[in-house]
Amino acid sequence: MTKFAERIKALPRLGVGLSGEFNIAAKGIDAGWMKANHAELIHFYEYGGDLERGLDDTVRRWAAAGLPTTYHFLDINLEEKQDLDTHWLTQTKALAEEINAAWLCGDAGRWHFGLRERGHGMLMPPILCRESALETAESIQCIEAETGLACVPENPPSVIYVGELHMLDYFALVADRADCGVLLDCAHLAIFQQTRGLSPLAGLDAFPLERVVEMHVAGGSYADLDGFAYIEDNHSPEPLAETWEILEYVLPRATNLKAIVFECERNTPEECLDVFARLNSLFPLNKMEDAAAR
């Protein structure tokens, strides 16, 4: 297999995109409507899918129009290689191919506990240790080999992180072992840094930012539980200042960045237009404009 540095050249630059999942158009932002009315603001659609629900009409229509997509899995435990069965691999590959996804991505950790069964769904971060990172890397290599698509792991959100590693050190190890790209969720990183009492940019200077293929931005809010302060990853329309700080630090250093997603699909379009505009000014679809901006 070729090295990441070679493979990344084959991935398209997608620009700024919108996230969504099954039938979200009925409850929040319809990607098709956004494209029709604000074509200059969204250039691809990241569909969050699982085998139980499959694809919806919105993403099918989007793909049928020849517009770019990525497939964000919501149902595989990368940290648990046992979870990676043939059925999941073949079906996920089929779904991603049906919408012509440029790559696969998704939170690394666990999407369910134990069996993939109703009631077991719960997004959990990985245990931040070397052993877990190596198992995650093995899973990514397996997915890439079986699907023929790049698999880009994302740092997940949580209020509870267990393990001795910093989240960035964990993902650096995963990327190195799997020789893969990473999806850096700026909001999730801000959450992690807050739980560890660190500054938003802590650890980024030592992170291999050339591995960052995609970034996520989303709104969040501070919460308090009997004096315990934490950040809720509530995907509100307003990203926290810490999230912007991380994004703006990483952007000029992420030399292989292909896509930024604003995860805001449960809001109204009007609430989100300013952030889309800001993201497009920071990361234009056209690389020449980007070079000039940087």
Place this chain on the structure above:
Amino acid sequence: MSHHTLQKLVVRMLFDEAFVEEVYAEPSRALAGLELTDAERGQLLAVDRRAWRHDPLRRKRTLQTLAEEFKISTTIILAETRSLASLERFFSSAFFHRSIQERASMGRAFSEFLLEGCRNGAWRAPQIADIVRLEAAIAGCRRRLASEGAYEPGELPSTISDRARVRLAPGYDVGSFQANVIEAIQHVERFLFELSLMPAMALCDDAPKLTGLPEVEPSKKVYLLFGPGASGISMTNLDKAAYLTLYETRRAVEIKSLLSKPGAIRANTKQIEAVLSEWLDAGALMLSA
């Protein structure tokens, strides 16, 4: 593989506040038997104790999913106990914790918890035990169908040797229940439908009440075959001979062995052959390697 051990512990602690208290108060006792290093134990205990309570709706969301599969049982239990805690206790039960530790089905663990409640008198409605068993049978069929895939019966051989082995196809099962079980289910469904018209009416003193469940007649039985239908798992009435024959095929069994014990099945050889033929043709039974 201690990160797997840690993840299971995290799940148990996220669901069970009492267990969190035990872990922080007496870690050596609460975590006994788990393969954790001192460092890992330290990392777990380094988490702010309050953080485990950050999602107060977690149990209710999960209970909602469990109650979808055990809709009738949980309705009868809540009507009887008038206490949500009676069901939330599941998350502190050995059934829940074992299912997480053993990477097993939580739905199955919930059915075991409900049945244990019947045995120890936590719920007393005489209808409840059979309704739990019936809903558990449907849940089991659904899971086996999902994990093994649907069986598509092809053309059967013109002759089948009596040394051939048969078993129920994925998604099929049989059970025997007290005769009024279906009527009891329909009674509860009517109540739930009425309540669904305006759920807030449950707050009213004159809200519909779940009363008048059909009486249990233990001496009378109904025999049911569960199997994949157009919308989920459906039920078909069986006669006793068919039930007893199909019961034997819950595990792969030689036809010869079935035919050799007609007395036990309380049917004659011809009846057993007829049952096998009918359900092989229908795809409820399959020839097994």
